[in-house]
Amino acid sequence: MKGPASLDRLIVELQKLPGVGRKTAERLAFHVLKGAPAEVKKLAQALVDVKEKVRLCSLCCSVTENDPCDICADTRRDRSLICVVEEPADVFAIERINEYKGVYHVLMGALSPLDGIGPEDLKLAELQRRVAAGGVREVIVATNPNVEGEATAMYVARVLADAGTLVTRIARGLPMGGDLEYADEVTLSRALDGRLKM
DSSP: OOOOHHHHHHHHHHTTSTTOOHHHHHHHHHHHHHSOHHHHHHHHHHHHHHHHHOEEOTTTOOEESSSSOHHHHOTTSEEEEEEEESSHHHHHHHHHTSOOOEEEEEOSSOOBGGGTBOGGGTTHHHHHHHHHTSOOOEEEEOOOSSHHHHHHHHHHHHHTGGGTOEEEEOOTTSOTTOOGGGSOHHHHHHHHHTOEEO
Protein backbone atom coordinates (compact mmCIF):
# COMPACT_ATOMS: atom_id res chain seq x y z
CA MET A 1 0.00 0.00 0.00
CA LYS A 2 1.30 3.40 -0.95
CA GLY A 3 1.13 6.13 1.66
CA PRO A 4 0.86 9.89 1.21
CA ALA A 5 3.39 11.20 -1.30
CA SER A 6 5.17 13.41 1.26
CA LEU A 7 5.58 10.46 3.66
CA ASP A 8 6.90 8.25 0.86
CA ARG A 9 9.40 10.97 -0.12
CA LEU A 10 10.61 11.22 3.50
CA ILE A 11 11.09 7.44 3.69
CA VAL A 12 13.05 7.45 0.42
CA GLU A 13 15.29 10.30 1.65
CA LEU A 14 15.90 8.66 5.04
CA GLN A 15 16.94 5.42 3.30
CA LYS A 16 19.83 7.34 1.75
CA LEU A 17 21.44 7.65 5.19
CA PRO A 18 24.15 5.05 5.95
CA GLY A 19 22.84 2.01 7.80
CA VAL A 20 19.18 2.96 7.32
CA GLY A 21 17.10 0.37 5.51
CA ARG A 22 13.44 0.52 4.51
CA LYS A 23 12.03 -0.56 7.91
CA THR A 24 14.21 1.86 9.90
CA ALA A 25 13.35 4.67 7.46
CA GLU A 26 9.65 3.94 7.96
CA ARG A 27 10.02 3.96 11.77
CA LEU A 28 11.88 7.27 11.63
CA ALA A 29 9.34 8.78 9.24
CA PHE A 30 6.42 7.79 11.47
CA HIS A 31 8.29 9.14 14.50
CA VAL A 32 8.65 12.48 12.70
CA LEU A 33 4.98 12.33 11.71
CA LYS A 34 3.93 11.84 15.34
CA GLY A 35 6.28 14.55 16.63
CA ALA A 36 5.20 18.03 17.63
CA PRO A 37 5.51 20.56 14.78
CA ALA A 38 8.03 22.61 16.79
CA GLU A 39 10.29 19.55 17.27
CA VAL A 40 10.12 18.64 13.59
CA LYS A 41 11.02 22.23 12.65
CA LYS A 42 14.03 22.09 15.02
CA LEU A 43 15.19 18.88 13.33
CA ALA A 44 14.74 20.38 9.87
CA GLN A 45 16.59 23.57 10.91
CA ALA A 46 19.45 21.53 12.39
CA LEU A 47 19.83 19.72 9.05
CA VAL A 48 19.85 23.02 7.14
CA ASP A 49 22.27 24.65 9.62
CA VAL A 50 24.81 21.84 9.42
CA LYS A 51 24.94 22.17 5.63
CA GLU A 52 25.08 25.98 5.63
CA LYS A 53 27.43 26.61 8.59
CA VAL A 54 29.86 23.70 8.81
CA ARG A 55 32.97 23.78 6.63
CA LEU A 56 36.53 22.45 6.73
CA CYS A 57 39.18 24.08 8.90
CA SER A 58 41.82 25.67 6.69
CA LEU A 59 44.59 24.24 8.91
CA CYS A 60 43.60 20.70 9.93
CA CYS A 61 40.76 19.96 7.45
CA SER A 62 38.36 18.90 10.23
CA VAL A 63 34.78 20.17 10.38
CA THR A 64 34.10 23.51 12.04
CA GLU A 65 31.87 26.56 12.07
CA ASN A 66 34.86 28.82 12.89
CA ASP A 67 38.06 28.97 10.88
CA PRO A 68 40.46 27.96 12.28
CA CYS A 69 38.63 25.33 14.34
CA ASP A 70 38.60 25.47 18.14
CA ILE A 71 41.43 22.91 18.44
CA CYS A 72 43.72 24.71 15.98
CA ALA A 73 42.92 28.06 17.64
CA ASP A 74 43.71 26.74 21.14
CA THR A 75 47.12 28.15 22.11
CA ARG A 76 47.53 25.46 24.79
CA ARG A 77 47.72 22.69 22.16
CA ASP A 78 51.14 21.30 21.17
CA ARG A 79 51.53 22.27 17.51
CA SER A 80 54.71 20.18 17.17
CA LEU A 81 52.57 17.03 17.45
CA ILE A 82 50.12 16.24 14.60
CA CYS A 83 47.75 13.27 14.77
CA VAL A 84 46.67 12.20 11.28
CA VAL A 85 43.19 10.64 11.07
CA GLU A 86 40.89 9.60 8.24
CA GLU A 87 37.65 11.39 9.13
CA PRO A 88 36.42 14.25 11.37
CA ALA A 89 34.57 11.66 13.52
CA ASP A 90 38.00 10.25 14.44
CA VAL A 91 39.01 13.63 15.94
CA PHE A 92 35.93 13.52 18.16
CA ALA A 93 36.77 9.94 19.20
CA ILE A 94 40.33 10.84 20.25
CA GLU A 95 39.21 14.04 21.96
CA ARG A 96 36.84 11.98 24.15
CA ILE A 97 39.81 10.38 25.93
CA ASN A 98 40.94 13.87 26.99
CA GLU A 99 44.64 12.91 26.95
CA TYR A 100 45.97 13.96 23.55
CA LYS A 101 47.22 17.57 23.64
CA GLY A 102 48.53 17.98 20.10
CA VAL A 103 46.71 19.07 16.95
CA TYR A 104 45.17 17.04 14.13
CA HIS A 105 45.17 16.60 10.39
CA VAL A 106 42.12 15.01 8.75
CA LEU A 107 42.74 13.23 5.44
CA MET A 108 39.01 13.05 4.57
CA GLY A 109 39.28 9.39 3.64
CA ALA A 110 41.75 6.58 3.09
CA LEU A 111 43.50 5.18 0.04
CA SER A 112 41.25 2.68 -1.71
CA PRO A 113 42.16 1.93 -5.33
CA LEU A 114 39.14 -0.36 -5.70
CA ASP A 115 36.88 2.60 -4.86
CA GLY A 116 38.90 4.97 -7.06
CA ILE A 117 40.38 6.89 -4.09
CA GLY A 118 44.00 7.80 -4.71
CA PRO A 119 46.47 10.14 -2.94
CA GLU A 120 45.17 13.15 -4.88
CA ASP A 121 41.69 12.60 -3.36
CA LEU A 122 42.98 12.98 0.20
CA LYS A 123 44.27 16.02 2.12
CA LEU A 124 47.87 14.79 1.83
CA ALA A 125 49.29 17.87 0.09
CA GLU A 126 47.98 20.00 2.96
CA LEU A 127 49.72 17.70 5.47
CA GLN A 128 52.99 17.89 3.53
CA ARG A 129 52.77 21.71 3.55
CA ARG A 130 52.18 21.79 7.32
CA VAL A 131 55.18 19.57 7.99
CA ALA A 132 57.38 21.43 5.48
CA ALA A 133 56.57 24.73 7.21
CA GLY A 134 58.61 23.45 10.16
CA GLY A 135 58.08 23.09 13.87
CA VAL A 136 56.59 19.58 13.69
CA ARG A 137 58.58 17.05 15.75
CA GLU A 138 56.19 14.08 15.38
CA VAL A 139 53.35 12.94 13.13
CA ILE A 140 51.18 10.23 14.69
CA VAL A 141 49.36 8.22 12.02
CA ALA A 142 46.02 7.11 13.50
CA THR A 143 44.27 5.69 10.47
CA ASN A 144 41.85 2.80 10.91
CA PRO A 145 43.33 -0.68 11.43
CA ASN A 146 42.03 -2.14 8.16
CA VAL A 147 43.57 -2.68 4.73
CA GLU A 148 42.82 0.86 3.51
CA GLY A 149 44.02 2.43 6.77
CA GLU A 150 47.26 0.44 6.73
CA ALA A 151 47.93 1.38 3.09
CA THR A 152 47.25 5.03 3.92
CA ALA A 153 49.56 4.90 6.96
CA MET A 154 52.40 3.46 4.87
CA TYR A 155 51.84 6.09 2.18
CA VAL A 156 51.90 8.93 4.75
CA ALA A 157 55.15 7.56 6.20
CA ARG A 158 56.68 7.36 2.71
CA VAL A 159 55.56 10.90 1.77
CA LEU A 160 57.02 12.37 4.97
CA ALA A 161 60.21 10.25 4.98
CA ASP A 162 62.43 13.09 3.76
CA ALA A 163 60.91 15.75 6.00
CA GLY A 164 63.10 14.88 8.99
CA THR A 165 60.04 14.48 11.19
CA LEU A 166 59.41 11.40 13.34
CA VAL A 167 56.44 9.45 11.95
CA THR A 168 54.76 7.00 14.34
CA ARG A 169 51.76 4.68 14.10
CA ILE A 170 49.27 4.15 16.91
CA ALA A 171 49.68 0.81 18.67
CA ARG A 172 47.54 -2.22 17.92
CA GLY A 173 45.10 -1.71 20.77
CA LEU A 174 42.45 -1.35 18.09
CA PRO A 175 40.92 -4.41 16.45
CA MET A 176 41.75 -5.07 12.81
CA GLY A 177 38.83 -4.05 10.62
CA GLY A 178 37.48 -1.63 13.23
CA ASP A 179 36.76 2.10 13.08
CA LEU A 180 38.23 4.69 15.46
CA GLU A 181 34.90 6.37 16.09
CA TYR A 182 33.53 3.17 17.69
CA ALA A 183 36.54 2.45 19.91
CA ASP A 184 36.24 2.99 23.65
CA GLU A 185 38.33 5.61 25.44
CA VAL A 186 40.69 3.15 27.21
CA THR A 187 41.55 1.35 23.96
CA LEU A 188 42.20 4.64 22.16
CA SER A 189 44.32 5.91 25.05
CA ARG A 190 46.48 2.76 25.03
CA ALA A 191 46.80 2.87 21.25
CA LEU A 192 48.08 6.46 21.40
CA ASP A 193 50.49 5.73 24.28
CA GLY A 194 51.91 2.66 22.52
CA ARG A 195 52.49 4.25 19.11
CA LEU A 196 55.44 2.96 17.12
CA LYS A 197 57.96 4.56 14.80
CA MET A 198 57.18 3.88 11.12
